[in-house]
Amino acid sequence: MTTDMLFNSVDRFPLICAGISKRYGENWVLRDIDLSIPRGSIYGLVGRNGAGKSTLMRVLLGLLSADSGSAGVLGEPALALGDATKARLGYVPQQFGALGWMKVGDMLAFVGARYPHWDSDFVRRSLERWSIVPSRTLAELSTGEQQYVALIRALAPRPELLVLDEPAAALDPVARRELLRELATRAGESGMTVLFSTHIVSDLERVASHVACLHRQHIVINAPMDDLKETHARVRLGAEAAARVPGRLPGELSRHRRDGGGLSLILTREAGAEWPSGIEALGGQPDSMDLEELFIEVTT
Amino acid sequence: MIRAALRELRALLGFDLQVLLISIYVFGLGPALVVNSSEFPSGATAAQIIWTFWAFVIALLTGNGFNRLRTDVRTLCLPNSRAILLRAYAWLAGVVVCVPWVLFAVSARGPTLSLWSLCPALSLVLGLVVSMGPLRAGRRGTRALVTPDPHHYLARSPSQIIRMYIGATFAPMPLRSRAFALLAGLILIWALILALLWAPSSSTSRVLATTYLYGTAVGGWFVLMRDLTQFVAHRSEIYAELALLPGLGTARAQRSALYRAALGVPMGALSVILVLGALLAQTIFKSPTRTLWQAVGSMVMLVAGASAICRCLVADTRSATIRGTLLMLVATPWTVAPVLLIAVPEMWSENNLGWLSHIRLELLCAVVAAPLTGLWLSYRTINRRMHPFIYP
Numbered sequence: 001m002t003t004d005m006l007f008n009s010v011d012r013f014p015l016i017c018a019g020i021s022k023r024y025g026e027n028w029v030l031r032d033i034d035l036s037i038p039r040g041s042i043y044g045l046v047g048r049n050g051a052g053k054s055t056l057m058r059v060l061l062g063l064l065s066a067d068s069g070s071a072g073v074l075g076e077p078a079l080a081l082g083d084a085t086k087a088r089l090g091y092v093p094q095q096f097g098a099l100g101w102m103k104v105g106d107m108l109a110f111v112g113a114r115y116p117h118w119d120s121d122f123v124r125r126s127l128e129r130w131s132i133v134p135s136r137t138l139a140e141l142s143t144g145e146q147q148y149v150a151l152i153r154a155l156a157p158r159p160e161l162l163v164l165d166e167p168a169a170a171l172d173p174v175a176r177r178e179l180l181r182e183l184a185t186r187a188g189e190s191g192m193t194v195l196f197s198t199h200i201v202s203d204l205e206r207v208a209s210h211v212a213c214l215h216r217q218h219i220v221i222n223a224p225m226d227d228l229k230e231t232h233a234r235v236r237l238g239a240e241a242a243a244r245v246p247g248r249l250p251g252e253l254s255r256h257r258r259d260g261g262g263l264s265l266i267l268t269r270e271a272g273a274e275w276p277s278g279i280e281a282l283g284g285q286p287d288s289m290d291l292e293e294l295f296i297e298v299t300t
Numbered sequence: 301m302i303r304a305a306l307r308e309l310r311a312l313l314g315f316d317l318q319v320l321l322i323s324i325y326v327f328g329l330g331p332a333l334v335v336n337s338s339e340f341p342s343g344a345t346a347a348q349i350i351w352t353f354w355a356f357v358i359a360l361l362t363g364n365g366f367n368r369l370r371t372d373v374r375t376l377c378l379p380n381s382r383a384i385l386l387r388a389y390a391w392l393a394g395v396v397v398c399v400p401w402v403l404f405a406v407s408a409r410g411p412t413l414s415l416w417s418l419c420p421a422l423s424l425v426l427g428l429v430v431s432m433g434p435l436r437a438g439r440r441g442t443r444a445l446v447t448p449d450p451h452h453y454l455a456r457s458p459s460q461i462i463r464m465y466i467g468a469t470f471a472p473m474p475l476r477s478r479a480f481a482l483l484a485g486l487i488l489i490w491a492l493i494l495a496l497l498w499a500p501s502s503s504t505s506r507v508l509a510t511t512y513l514y515g516t517a518v519g520g521w522f523v524l525m526r527d528l529t530q531f532v533a534h535r536s537e538i539y540a541e542l543a544l545l546p547g548l549g550t551a552r553a554q555r556s557a558l559y560r561a562a563l564g565v566p567m568g569a570l571s572v573i574l575v576l577g578a579l580l581a582q583t584i585f586k587s588p589t590r591t592l593w594q595a596v597g598s599m600v601m602l603v604a605g606a607s608a609i610c611r612c613l614v615a616d617t618r619s620a621t622i623r624g625t626l627l628m629l630v631a632t633p634w635t636v637a638p639v640l641l642i643a644v645p646e647m648w649s650e651n652n653l654g655w656l657s658h659i660r661l662e663l664l665c666a667v668v669a670a671p672l673t674g675l676w677l678s679y680r681t682i683n684r685r686m687h688p689f690i691y692p
Binding site for chain 1: 527
């Protein structure tokens with residue numbers, strides 16, 4: 001994908017990257033990542049702890065420069081965003097440490113003054129709904145309350161693109177569910193595009209329309225949620241059939257040796273395409289899996 | 301046994317407080333022991349006053365640390381909490397009260413200095429008592445004092461926006477706010493006290509005025525650096541926020557705004573103190589050469605402070621480097637001491653220089669080379685970045 005194509009596809013993909021690689025010292029975190037987030041989608045990025053989800057998000061938003069490749073946000077290069085683009089963008093970091101000395105209400109008023117479409121009514125309603133006292137300082141709030149404030153701060157400018165880095169990691173299950181519900185409602189009402197990372201698979205199933213899985217520096221799964229069961233399957237082979245499996249099969253994502261010498265293979269195919277022909281000859285039967293099983297099989 | 305004791309003390313005090321304590325011990329006790337002779341009575345007195353002032357600060361900080369430990373222990377509902385608290389209190393009392401008192405009692409010679417040795421001990425006890433109660437309320441009061449009026453948030457320059465992110469002490473203060481009126485009042489009272497002490501003919505006044513200036517410089521520096529070190533500690537999230545905040549202009553403008561925001565307030569405050577120090581020296585000695593030396597020394601101090609702050613902004617995110625940076629920030633005010641103490645006549649008079657003249661020369665060489673190199677390296681690092689808030 002050329003750079004021009006990357007930035008000209010903004011109508012379809014508000015957030016897009018091609019050939020992104022990043023390393024810290026000698027350790028590669030991302031290698032040759034291509035990702036296109038469709039407009040209006042809720043895109044869940046899943047991966048184990050330390051898989052590089054935060055790094056990928058920071059590279060996508062231009063908060064971290066990549067060793068190679070390029071990223072585009074709302075039609076602009078991620079490393080040179082203009083004020084107009086920034087005003088259409090919301091970001092919720094993993095930890096919210098800025099302006100901790102200010103009162104919640106003052107902080108939101110101060111930040112809101114920088115955005116042309118700041119929704120003060122939404123701020124007031126949200127603070128009331130989540131019982132956050134505006135006269136308390138941010139540093140005095142609990143982690144969950146700080147996460148709510150970060151979400152309010154990101155949603156109030158009415159962004160076209162919202163990026164959330166593990167927004168629910170510090171929350172209890174009830175608060176997490178409420179936060180995700182708010183996210184889904186808001187995205188549904190405004191047509192906002194959302195990219196969020198998590199290592200909690202049930203969060204993805206609840207709200208995501210698309211899912212990508214990051215493992216060992218690569219995107220190993222990237223599909224619409226509805227197609228996932230159709231396009232991914234597990235094939236279990238006995239010891240005898242396992243011995244006859246040639247090298248890597250077409251569309252093979254992972255393979256695990258089972259007790260007794262058998263094999264467990266995870267395969268993928270294009271929507272509507274056939275499974276590799278050799279599978280049936282080996283006596284294997286593709287079985288569909290839920291997302292959690294697929295995640296565990298692919299990332300272990 | 302000793303290792304276990306040291307481990308427990310480290311856990312109790314934390315890294316920053318340990319650095320602070322060691323710095324204060326070295327700075328406060330060192331000169332007190334060295335100049336504790338009849339040849340430099342004013343120098344000895346100045347060192348004793350400084351140490352007494354810092355003893356109070358140490359006690360206040362460690363007492364506050366002990367309070368935090370007490371809250372944590374209660375929250376955790378540990379079965380042996382009483383024993384933990386008693387042991388922690390014994391360590392603090394030993395380190396903060398007994399050790400300095402014994403050192404002073406041993407080093408003090410003559411009846412006057414023996415009497416002086418009681419001052420640090422008394423101030424330490426007073427500091428511990430004070431820290432137990434109203435410190436928390438006081439801190440809240442200070443926060444309320446410096447919280448600006450939200451109506452003034454609307455139109456701000458990029459450097460003012462960044463100052464808000466650094467912390468309350470850096471935040472711009474509207475002229476018509478209550479906080480500004482209170483601050484102006486405090487500065488007026490401070491200036492009046494300095495004017496009362498400013499009597500060049502009296503030896504005691506000279507020492508007191510110098511110490512007063514020195515105490516203000518170091519105390520003010522710590523207050524400002526507390527916010528800056530917090531900013532550095534949370535830099536990853538704050539830079540992300542700033543990088544995506546509309547209204548900060550181009551990358552080049554952001555870089556210069558970041559410099560202005562981080563350097564403006566501390567450098568301005570330190571400049572005022574150092575200029576006052578130079579004026580004090582001029583009124584005492586009426587010697588242009590000496591004043592020139594002091595001006596050169598002041599410039600070096602400013603460069604040292606600027607270098608420490610720049611390094612802080614661009615330092616690597618690894619914790620070891622951040623610790624090194626914080627150490628540098630903490631150490632910077634100690635270098636202010638020689639410049640301000642120039643005003644103490646006996647220490648710097650031509651007839652009594654002796655071995656101090658060599659120290660002065662070596663000190664000046666060291667403090668000129670180190671901060672200039674640091675500033676140059678920091679400046680090069682941040683200017684190599686295309687965007688100050690984007691990590692390479």
